[in-house]
Amino acid sequence: MTLKTEPFVLNIGPVHPSTHGVFRxxxxxxxxxxxxxxxxxxYLHRGVEKLAEERTYTGIIPLTxxxxxxxxxxxxxxxxxxxxxxxxxxxxxxAEYIRVIIAELQRIASHLxxxxxxxxxxxxxxxxxxxxxxEREKIVDLFEMVSGQRxxxxxxxxxxxxxxxxxxxxxxLAKFTQQMPGFIEEYEQLLAxxxxxxxxxxxxxxxxxxxxxxxxxxxxxxxxxxxxxDIRKADPYSVYDRFExxxxxxxxxxxxxxxxxxxxxxxxxxxxxxxxxxxxxxGPVKSEVPHLIxxxxxxxxxxxEAPKGxxxxxxxxxxxxxxxxxxxxxxxxxxLTALRDMMRGWKVADAILIFGSxxxxxxxxxx
Amino acid sequence: MILNPSxxxxxxxxxxxxxxPGGFWWHWLVFTLIIIVxxxxxxxxxxxxxxxxxxxxxxxxxxxxxxxxxxxxxxADAIKVLLKENIVPVKADKLVHWLAPLVTFIPAxxxxxxxxxxxxxxxxxxxxxxxxxxxxxxISTVGIFMAGWGSSNKxxxxxxxxxxxxxxxxxxxxxxxxxxxVLIAGSLSLNDIVxxxxxxxxxxxxxxFLIFFISGCxxxxxxxxxxxxADSELVAGxxxxxxxxxxxxxxxxxxxxxxxxxxxxxxLFLRGWKGPVLPPWLWFVIKVMVVFFVxxxxxxxxxxxxxxxxxxxxxxxxxxxxxINLFITAIEVLTWPEALPWVLILVNIAIMVxxxxxxxxxFKLGWGRVEV
Numbered sequence: 050m051t052l053k054t055e056p057f058v059l060n061i062g063p064v065h066p067s068t069h070g071v072f073r074x075x076x077x078x079x080x081x082x083x084x085x086x087x088x089x090x091x092y093l094h095r096g097v098e099k100l101a102e103e104r105t106y107t108g109i110i111p112l113t114x115x116x117x118x119x120x121x122x123x124x125x126x127x128x129x130x131x132x133x134x135x136x137x138x139x140x141x142x143x144a145e146y147i148r149v150i151i152a153e154l155q156r157i158a159s160h161l162x163x164x165x166x167x168x169x170x171x172x173x174x175x176x177x178x179x180x181x182x183x184e185r186e187k188i189v190d191l192f193e194m195v196s197g198q199r200x201x202x203x204x205x206x207x208x209x210x211x212x213x214x215x216x217x218x219x220x221x222l223a224k225f226t227q228q229m230p231g232f233i234e235e236y237e238q239l240l241a242x243x244x245x246x247x248x249x250x251x252x253x254x255x256x257x258x259x260x261x262x263x264x265x266x267x268x269x270x271x272x273x274x275x276x277x278x279d280i281r282k283a284d285p286y287s288v289y290d291r292f293e294x295x296x297x298x299x300x301x302x303x304x305x306x307x308x309x310x311x312x313x314x315x316x317x318x319x320x321x322x323x324x325x326x327x328x329x330x331x332g333p334v335k336s337e338v339p340h341l342i343x344x345x346x347x348x349x350x351x352x353x354e355a356p357k358g359x360x361x362x363x364x365x366x367x368x369x370x371x372x373x374x375x376x377x378x379x380x381x382x383x384x385l386t387a388l389r390d391m392m393r394g395w396k397v398a399d400a401i402l403i404f405g406s407x408x409x410x411x412x413x414x415x416x
Numbered sequence: 417m418i419l420n421p422s423x424x425x426x427x428x429x430x431x432x433x434x435x436x437p438g439g440f441w442w443h444w445l446v447f448t449l450i451i452i453v454x455x456x457x458x459x460x461x462x463x464x465x466x467x468x469x470x471x472x473x474x475x476x477x478x479x480x481x482x483x484x485x486x487x488x489x490x491x492a493d494a495i496k497v498l499l500k501e502n503i504v505p506v507k508a509d510k511l512v513h514w515l516a517p518l519v520t521f522i523p524a525x526x527x528x529x530x531x532x533x534x535x536x537x538x539x540x541x542x543x544x545x546x547x548x549x550x551x552x553x554x555i556s557t558v559g560i561f562m563a564g565w566g567s568s569n570k571x572x573x574x575x576x577x578x579x580x581x582x583x584x585x586x587x588x589x590x591x592x593x594x595x596x597x598v599l600i601a602g603s604l605s606l607n608d609i610v611x612x613x614x615x616x617x618x619x620x621x622x623x624x625f626l627i628f629f630i631s632g633c634x635x636x637x638x639x640x641x642x643x644x645x646a647d648s649e650l651v652a653g654x655x656x657x658x659x660x661x662x663x664x665x666x667x668x669x670x671x672x673x674x675x676x677x678x679x680x681x682x683x684l685f686l687r688g689w690k691g692p693v694l695p696p697w698l699w700f701v702i703k704v705m706v707v708f709f710v711x712x713x714x715x716x717x718x719x720x721x722x723x724x725x726x727x728x729x730x731x732x733x734x735x736x737x738x739x740i741n742l743f744i745t746a747i748e749v750l751t752w753p754e755a756l757p758w759v760l761i762l763v764n765i766a767i768m769v770x771x772x773x774x775x776x777x778x779f780k781l782g783w784g785r786v787e788v
Contacts, residue, residue, distance in 0.1 A: 059570050067648040081574065081723055082786045170648045172720025174639060179474040245640055245719045248781060394785040397574065398722045401649050 056084055059397070063092045067170050067401045070411030074388075074400070081396040086389050093415040101375035106132050106342040107207060109375065113362075114201035116377060117413040119162055122155040122192070123355040125205035130286060131351035131362035132207045136344035139336055144209035145288045146329040150222070151195070151204070152353070153318040153325075157229070158188040159356035160269075160311045160318075163408035167308055168240060170405035171249055177240055184232050187225055194218050207342060209335035219326060226322055233315055241312070250305035254391045254403030257302060261387070268358025269310045270384045270407055274302030280354040292324045304406040311408075341370045350378075357381055357408055377416055381409035447539040451528045455672065458704070460490040462671045465705065466712050473716040494664065502660040505568055512566030517658070517665030520559030523552045524672035531679045532607045534689050534696035545606040546594055549680060550587070553635070556673060557583040560644065560654050563666070567657035575653030578723055579637070579644040585730035586631040592738035593628040596621050596745040597684050610688035618685040619761045623741045623768040625685045627734050629710075632681065634726065636673035639715035643723055678707035728781050737771055 062073035071092035077085040097116065101109045113124040126148055133140060140148075165181035189199050195214050196204035204210065240246050256266070261274035271278055279296045281289040297313035299306025344366040352361035358380025365374040384407050392400045464479075464487060471478025479486035504513055530545040532538040542548055557579055564576020598604055600620060601612035609617075618625045634641035645653030655666040682688055682703040691699035721729070744767060748760060 057570065059574075066651060079788075080577075082788065084788050168719065172640065172642070172646060172648060173718065174470075174647075174715055176470075176474050176716045179476060183475055239717070240719070243719065245721055248725055249719055249722060252784060394788045396722060396724070398643075398646065398649050398720070399784075 054079070061397075061400070063089075067166075067405060069166060069405070069409060070414075072404075072409070072411055072414070074404070076392075076397070076400065078397065081398075083392050083395055083397065083400055086392050086400070088385060088388050090385075090411070090414050093411045095416070097416040098375055098377060102371055102373065105370045106136075106344070106372065109372070110205065110207075111201070111203050113377075114203050115412055116379065116416065117159075117355065117357065117360075117381065117410045118200060119410050120155050120159040120356045121200070121202045122151050122204060123159075123353065123360060125203070126152050126287075127351060127353045127355065127360045128362050129205045129207050130353060131349055131364050132342065132344070134351050135347065135349040135364050135366055136207075136342050138208045138338055138342075140209050140287075141333045141336055142288075142330050143213075143332045144334045144336075146325050147210060147214055147334065148205065148287055149289065149292070150322055150325045150329075151192070153321045154188050154191060154222075156318045156356045157315050158185045160315050161185045161188075163269075163356070164236070164308060164311050167304075167402075167405040167408070168246075170401045171246060173240060173246075177236060180232075180236060180239070184229065187228075191218065191221060191225065194221065206335060206338075208338035209333070211335070213334045219329075222322070222326065226319055226326070229319055230316070233312065237312065241309075247305065249398075249402060250303065250308060250406075252301065252303050252305075253395065253399050254304045254406060255302050256387050256391055260390065261302065264383065264386045266358065266384050266387060267380050268355070268384065269307055269314065270358065270387075272296065273299035273306035273310045275300055280352055280359055284352070286351070286353055289321075291328065292321045294318075294320050304402055307406045307408075343368055343370055352378065355380060357410070357413070358384055377413075379413040379416065381407075381411075381413040385409055385414065444539070447537075450533075451525070451539060454533075455525060455528060455675070458675050458701070459668055459671045461705070462675060462708055463490045463493075465708065466671075466715075469709065469712045470716045473713070497664040497667075498661055500660040500663075502662060503657075505657050507568040508657065509566040509568065512562045513657075514662075516559050516563035516566055517662045517669070518559070519562060520556050521665045521669040521672065523555040523559075524669055524676045526552050527676040528679065530606050531683055532610055532688060533700055535611075536607060537689075537696070538607055541605060541607050544604045546598065546604050546609070546684075549606075549676075550591055550594065553673075553676065554583065554587060556669065559669075563658070564654040567654070569657050571650045571652075571656050572654050575644045575646075575650050575656075579654065581723070582637075582641065582643065582726055582730075583635055585727055586634045586734075589627050589631045589730060589734035589738040590635065592735070592742050593621075593624040593631065594684065596624040596742050599742075599745050599749050606683050606688070610683055610690060613687045613690065615757045615761065616685060616687045620757065620764060621685065621741070621745065622765050623737060623771060624745070625681075626768065626772070627738050627741065628684070629681060631730070631734055632677040633711060633714070634730070636677050637670075638674060638711050640718035640720050641726055642715075642720060643726060646720055648720075674708060674711060675704065678704045678711070681707050724784075725781055728779075733775060733779050737775060740771060 056077050056079045059076045059078050060073065061076055062068035063071040073089040075087040075089060076083050097112050101112055110125055110128060113128045114121040116124045161181040161184055165178035168177040169175060192202055193199050195218060196202040256270065256274050258274045258276060261271050261276060275298055277296050277298050282296060294317045297310050297317065299310050346366055346368045348365045350361055350363045352359050359378065360380055361378035363376040364372045367373040391403050468478040468486060479489035482488035482492045504510065527549050529539045530542050530548050560579040561576045564572040597609065597617050600617065601609040603609060637644045655663055658666060682700060686703045689696035689700040
């Protein structure tokens with residue numbers, strides 16, 4: 050006897066514990082198997098790009114904080130880089146080094162949340178998540194030291210920084226970089242070789258190399274598929290060409306590879322921070338920049354390797370105090386495009402896992 | 417004030433032995449009271465232990481505002497939940513939705529009718545005690561399925577399907593593991609099984625214990641098999657649409673089942689109430705707490721398995737091993753009835769290690785992706 054069955058539609062989100070914000074997936078299920086999935090977003094749209102057209106160039110920096118709110122510093126970095134290229138502003142040496150240190154710290158903080166949330170999606174009930182929050186807290190303390198803020202830092206300025214780092218920052222940073230490898234080792238001991246995690250994550254949600262390139266994925270998602278592409282090496286900005294570090298890549302492009310790549314990137318970021326701490330020169334941290342910047346007529350696209358991938362700012366200037374157009378190339382949104390192909394045929398539990406392994410922030414997806 | 421179960425129990429043992437002539441109703445009344453008090457106190461203790469213990473493992477504090485060390489947090493939660501609004505979905509199957517918490521909760525309570533707290537200190541010393549436990553504990557699943565169906569929520573329905581599938585699968589290894597114990601003890605009565613344990617059966621039946629513990633965790637839906645209320649996938653699973661006291665019943669039932677399974681494990685494998693120096697009931701409570709602590713520990717550590725992996729584990733790993741274990745136990749009981757226990761213990765532990773290692777080499781998971 051065969052029973053008649055029919056697929057049903059399940060709304061995962063926008064209010065769901067594991068949709069990392071207000072993302073919604075309309076999944077068509079056959080029992081537990083996902084037949085089709087339709088990502089729906091826009092619940093967090095704030096019109097950042099349009100707002101930017103009404104603000105001065107400096108006034109846009111707080112807006113960029115609110116894009117990827119788990120990595121505010123790198124957003125500031127990318128935007129400042131774009132304006133500096135547009136207006137031809139140079140940045141003092143010391144400021145470049147501080148930027149690199151802070152961007153790499155931010156990468157560690159963002160990856161800690163990404164990996165923690167991914168393991169939480171696997172069902173490891175908050176233990177890895179809270180362990181990783183413990184270390185993120187230390188990074189946030191460092192950021193509070195320099196900027197006075199704990200989430201939306203608004204620290205970088207066009208042409209450098211508003212203020213130099215305080216005297217106690219570098220010793221505190223040295224202490225952190227000494228401790229952190231031990232903590233990463235601790236997370237690895239907890240779950241990296243765990244049998245259940247390997248069953249759950251290995252071979253699940255494979256993003257083939259060709260598809261990853263074709264959808265212009267970037268960041269750990271691309272590198273996990275085996276593509277050695279890191280803008281810090283491929284198109285060096287700031288002073289990244291002076292540091293030695295490796296680009297960790299995966300082989301298969303499954304959830305497990307993405308997780309491994311992120312953990313490895315944390316180690317590489319620590320390497321960069323250590324080198325930058327040794328080489329950091331003294332001097333001013335801000336170049337002479339007019340109060341209202343009027344870049345010459347033209348356009349610019351500046352991109353950096355943000356924790357989630359290639360974060361780019363495309364600015365068009367009409368020689369006024371506000372940009373004529375400000376477009377953000379958000380890595381979260383573009384990495385999401387492979388979602389349907391990665392999820393089809395897997396089960397509901399895997400869908401959550403795959404979604405967690407892409408690591409998106411809704412603030413960046415809906416601008 | 418919470419009634420002290422210890423006092424009642426020892427008082428009862430001194431004055432009202434179970435075979436006291438004409439004392440059937442006294443026995444019945446006193447033991448029902450003891451069980452209810454013990455049950456509620458232990459469940460609250462469990463909730464506290466789980467929250468504080470897990471907080472400790474997760475580098476945080478846990479509840480620490482109500483009473484010393486947050487001990488009164490379960491009481492505060494109970495009051496809060498009692499005062500909450502009872503929301504029933506419009507499209508819910510009202511009767512089923514209403515009945516489900518009861519059907520889930522009551523069986524867990526009933527199991528304690530046959531669990532001995534001391535020598536003969538048991539509400540009903542049934543000759544078929546363990547059979548009663550197996551029969552009653554499966555009823556909870558019906559309640560879970562009713563909740564999933566009656567809520568008219570897709571998350572709940574998925575969870576109910578998972579619950580039914582996993583419990584049907586895991587009943588089999590559970591019973592086979594119990595059969596090994598019964599073979600050695602030569603009785604189905606839980607009290608006799610405890611009496612028969614001059615050596616804890618965890619040593620004589622290490623593989624049986626392992627299988628029973630894993631399948632027990634799967635049956636009461638403890639991590640890493642907590643697929644039915646997988647918080648990161650199905651929001652809250654079968655009790656997504658429950659609020660107020662009905663939700664509290666499910667919450668209680670979850671810990672009550674954990675308590676029941678720990679009590680059964682204690683009785684079958686850890687010598688139950690037996691132990692030196694301390695009074696029997698205290699030994700019982702300590703052992704139950706230790707078993708539960710292991711469950712909390714696994715919950716704080718392991719990720720969750722997927723539904724097909726859960727099934728594969730039951731049918732391809734636990735079931736064959738349980739059958740082999742039963743076979744070996746039967747041969748041992750038949751051929752070496754007078755063998756020294758220490759020889760048997762060493763032999764059985766060696767057999768367990770070899771079997772588990774060997775079988776995990778052959779253990780293959782089923783399909784992962786389905787072509788659609």
